[in-house]
Amino acid sequence: MDIDPDTKDWTWVLERPCPDCGLAAGEVVPTEVSARVLADLPRWEDVLRRAEARVRPAPAMWSPTEYACHVRDVFVMFDQRARMMLTQDDPLFANWDQDETALEDDYASQLPSEVSTQLVAAGRAIAATFDGVLADEWNRTGRRSNGSTFTVGTLAQYFVHDIVHHLHDVRG
Template sequence: MMALLDRVHTRHIAMMQRTLETLQTLIHTTPIAHLTSVTDGPDGWCALEILCHLRDFDEIFKARVHRILQETAPVFTMYNHVAMVTENEYRAQDPHTVLAALTASRHDFVALFKGLTPEQWERSGTHPENGEWTVTDAAMQVAGHDLLHIEQMTRVLAQAR
């Protein structure tokens, strides 16, 4: 069983690194005007808003993992990801600054995951909607969350070109 979990961890960490590389390519090869000109619907997000969301939630997920490692059974708070778009003025932010912050956060997050013991991977906290949330769940959620929003971003950018 441990060998299977080791493979799950390794693959999700690798996915976190690859999705960051994909985002870097998308941002560096897209004209800045295209990053804000199209959304994925009337209430949807532009590519820059998606990037800001990924940056902010990378920090949120990482903070949750730190709490799991430092506390006994922490209970997490919910974040209103829709409100964060306007409250944090995502559309007004510089995409290269946002990408640099996400890159730094992701490198720290990957290093954190790579240094964990098997026991640390099994530690957990409680998510208000999802219940028990282990460090393994965190790695899987980050990788899946990235893929979801990369698909969204590529769909938005395809409309802008």
């Protein structure tokens, strides 16, 4: 069975706590995001070592491996976006259809051990990017195609919610 596409605009997580995972992303200090990412990488590795890592808990719900593939790709996408914001004036981000990516890249068939290696590398890369942000760069801006505007700081907060939320999804 296919997974229903996620069509929500999750930017509200910057304004109020997520009722599912409990994170108040707007209260996360942006300079602490890289440390949080690095601290969560071993938890993702543990999830991907589970015997049932490729098993969907319900027909219309991603397996832990599929969630990890998504998180890996979120690491890469947000790293690209943060770098754009740090090197360009108010860049417009290309649209990214996460559900289309999951199908095209066949998340369901990927090997947990390979995903783990890729996820850790991508997590370390974005952590390094956020670690390298200078004090006067946190307010640089960028825009999504739907009109949502972010600073580097709010992008970091929005991003960290995705990681925490999906760890909650897989009981990491």
